[in-house]
Structure formats: C-alpha cells, structure tokens
Amino acid sequence: MDEMEYQLLIVEQMAKNEVKLSELYAKYGHAFASRKEFWEELAREEISHGAWIGTLKKKVEEGSVAFNRERFNLSLLSEFHDYVQSQEDKIKTGIALIDALKASRKIEETLLEKNFFEVFAGDAPDLEVLLLALEYSTKNHREIVNKACEEEEKMIAA
Helix, strand or coil: CCHHHHHHHHHHHHHHHHHHHHHHHHHHHHHCHHHHHHHHHHHHHHHHHHHHHHHHHHHHHHCCCCCCCCCCCHHHHHHHHHHHHHHHHHHHHCCCHHHHHHHHHHHHHHHHHCCCCCCCCCCCHHHHHHHHHHHHHHHHHHHHHHHHHHHHHHHHHC
8 A cells, every 4th residue: 555545545544534424423412311412512623623634635646745654543543443433333221421521621622632633844834734733622522521520410419
C-alpha cells in the first residue's frame, strides 16, 4: 500500500469513527428522552466533525495535505470504533443514563488522551487547523459530558 492509500485509509477510519460516535449519541437521545436535546446536539457536532474530516480527505486526494505513516495509529483508530460499537450494543440490552454518560466521558477523554488530534511540528497548515478544531470541540464535549454526569450523579444521590 502506498503512502497516499495509507493516508486515505487513516482519514476514512477517522471519519468512520465520527459517524459511529454520532450514531451512538443519537441512539442515546432515543433511549433517554430526558436528555434527548443534549444527545442530539452532541450527535450533530460529531456529524460536523465527520464533514471536516471529509474535507481533509479531499485535500489528501489532491496531494495538498500529507502525513507520514507513523502520524496516526490505525489499530488505535479501529479499536476506538470497536469500543463505540460495543457501547451502542449495550443500548439494546438496556443501559442506565449514568452509564451512558460515563461511557461518553470515557470516549471523549480517550480521544484526547490518545492524542488523536495532536498537532506536530511540520504538519500541513490545513491538517493543523483541522486537528486543533477537533481537539477544541472534543474538549468542549468532555466538559459538557462531565457536567451532565455530575448532575446525574447528584440526582441519583438525592
């Protein structure tokens, strides 16, 4: 597999992860009517992230953005997708809202802790802008989910 094919594979997996995450959040919205708007907003934002990555894919295809093979870990991206799918599967058997919130918190934290959006010196400006936007949005999601999780824990304790 040549470099461009590999880069496209990475970008496609990144987009696939955003779509899967938006699906999970949308399903949480259906499962938890009391927080429907919360989940739907997160799902919409994940769809936007996927569109941003779609723009990156076009730039890779054009040759205006490139990154080396070590830049992103394909196995880690695939494992992330599998984890989100496993959380989606839990909805079918029943999951408590607090558990959905905790899973979402873990997902958003994983994206940050595993440096999915880390900018490296020498990154193409278009790639750098995209990664910074994704990182900022993910940090925002983490804060929103943390707040919702804390609120739910207080309600449970009351």
